[in-house]
Amino acid sequence: MNRHTHSPTPLRFWQQNVNKSLISQLDLLNQVNPKAFDLIFIQEPHIDFLNLTRANPSWTVVYPSQHHSSPNTTWSVTLVSTSVSKNKWKQVHMQSADVTAVELTGDFGSVSFYNIYNVCENSDTLFKLQDFWSRRHPPTTRQWHQQHGLGGRFQQAPPLVG
Amino acid sequence: MVWVGDFNRHHPLWDDHSSARLFMPANLDAASVLVDLVGTFSMDMPHPAGIPTLETFRTGSLSRPDNVFCSAPLTPAFIECQTRPELRPARTDHFPIVGTLDLTPERSVPAARRSWKSVEWDEFSTSLSDNLGAIGQAHPIQDKDNFFAVFNLLTAAIQSTTDQHVLETRPTPYTKRWWSPELTRM
Numbered sequence: 001m002n003r004h005t006h007s008p009t010p011l012r013f014w015q016q017n018v019n020k021s022l023i024s025q026l027d028l029l030n031q032v033n034p035k036a037f038d039l040i041f042i043q044e045p046h047i048d049f050l051n052l053t054r055a056n057p058s059w060t061v062v063y064p065s066q067h068h069s070s071p072n073t074t075w076s077v078t079l080v081s082t083s084v085s086k087n088k089w090k091q092v093h094m095q096s097a098d099v100t101a102v103e104l105t106g107d108f109g110s111v112s113f114y115n116i117y118n119v120c121e122n123s124d125t126l127f128k129l130q131d132f133w134s135r136r137h138p139p140t141t142r143q144w145h146q147q148h149g150l151g152g153r154f155q156q157a158p159p160l161v162g
Numbered sequence: 163m164v165w166v167g168d169f170n171r172h173h174p175l176w177d178d179h180s181s182a183r184l185f186m187p188a189n190l191d192a193a194s195v196l197v198d199l200v201g202t203f204s205m206d207m208p209h210p211a212g213i214p215t216l217e218t219f220r221t222g223s224l225s226r227p228d229n230v231f232c233s234a235p236l237t238p239a240f241i242e243c244q245t246r247p248e249l250r251p252a253r254t255d256h257f258p259i260v261g262t263l264d265l266t267p268e269r270s271v272p273a274a275r276r277s278w279k280s281v282e283w284d285e286f287s288t289s290l291s292d293n294l295g296a297i298g299q300a301h302p303i304q305d306k307d308n309f310f311a312v313f314n315l316l317t318a319a320i321q322s323t324t325d326q327h328v329l330e331t332r333p334t335p336y337t338k339r340w341w342s343p344e345l346t347r348m
Contacts, residue, residue, distance in 0.1 A: 008266055009266065009269070010241060010262050010263060010264050010265065010266060011262070011263045011265045011266070011267055012260070012261065012262045012263075013166065013260070013261045013263075014258055014259075014260055015166045015167070015228065015230065015258065015259040015260075015261070016251065016254070016256060016258045016259075017168045017228065017254060017256035018251065018253075018254050018256075019253060019254045019255065019256070021252075021253040021254060023252050023253045024251045024252055024253040024254040025251075027251035027252045027253070028251045031249060031251065038267060041166045041167065043167055043168040043228075043256075044168070076167070082270065083269050083270060084267050084268070084269065084270065085267070085268040085269060085270040086270065087268070088267055088268045089267070104265070104267050106265065106266065106267050106268055107266070108239075108265045108266070111163065111164065111236065111263075111265065112163040112164070113163070113164045113166060114163065114164065114165045114166065114167070115166055115167055116165055116166070116167030116168070116169065117167055117168050118167065118168065118169045118170050118171065118196075119170060120170045123192065123195040123196075126169075126195045126196055126199060127195070129199070130199055130202075133163075133199075133203060137163055137203065
């Protein structure tokens with residue numbers, strides 16, 4: 001049984017595409033201290049002959065919801081540090097092999113993190129996410145989009161070319 | 163919400179403007195789906211534009227397929243969101259993106275456990291006998307109140323003996339179940 005405590009440590013994440021390489025993923029696990037980082041978002045994870053990815057006991061692995069029925073198509077895996085109270089996060093299930101999502105709750109409310117791999121050839125994953133988000137996070141400011149023509153605020157974004 | 167990932171899309175809104183080769187009409191068309199999504203859900207881009215996240219192995223050219231987006235109200239919570247090329251793991255051409263948010267998730271701390279295997283049992287038994295002796299002579303329990311009174315005395319005697327002789331320990335992640343005091347002495 002674990003006791004839970006509030007720590008002032010801010011939430012930290014590491015985002016990494018490891019090109020399906022075992023060496024790369026092991027190097028990543030070796031570098032990222034689970035006491036300093038809460039989430040690792042991996043794209044193109046290594047999947048071994050047991051249809052599992054690699055992690056160590058300091059991390060809880062979140063696979064795409066359909067991973068165990070079609071493990072060869074998994075392109076996204078999220079690792080959650082065991083230092084985060086298990087009562088305060090949960091997987092957000094979505095029927096895509098390219099997305100893993102977790103929702104953290106706390107004094108700050110709740111925040112969902114989506115770990116996305118979108119293939120070069122098509123935008124199927126993005127369309128799937130659009131449907132999912134429209135149901136789960138209905139946009140409140142569609143008018144804003146219509147007024148501004150393009151996306152949200154792009155930090156330090158230079159003006160459009162052409 | 164926060165979107166983190168490898169979107170494999172190129173657009174002047176996030177790629178370096180000098181990478182004109184990336185801004186072919188087909189690429190811009192493909193990126194428009196993502197740009198529309200960002201607008202529809204009023205997302206911000208906390209990772210500054212123009213900073214590459216990929217250095218291809220073959221040509222060494224730089225681009226920005228990876229990205230981070232967050233809901234506009236969450237933007238002030240971002241303390242840091244930056245690429246760390248010096249921390250890139252082996253065998254990948256993608257740079258890590260490290261983000262820090264001013265959110266404090268609840269942490270789990272392993273509860274302390276009793277180290278029963280280090281107990282000196284002779285001393286424990288002697289203390290327990292003394293503590294139980296202090297309760298007084300055993301006598302038949304007559305009613306519910308009497309039962310709980312005796313039960314509490316017995317529990318207190320065992321608990322105080324445990325506190326006296328059994329140390330508390332917090333297991334580390336490096337604990338091995340098969341490690342014994344004999345191995346320590348070797």
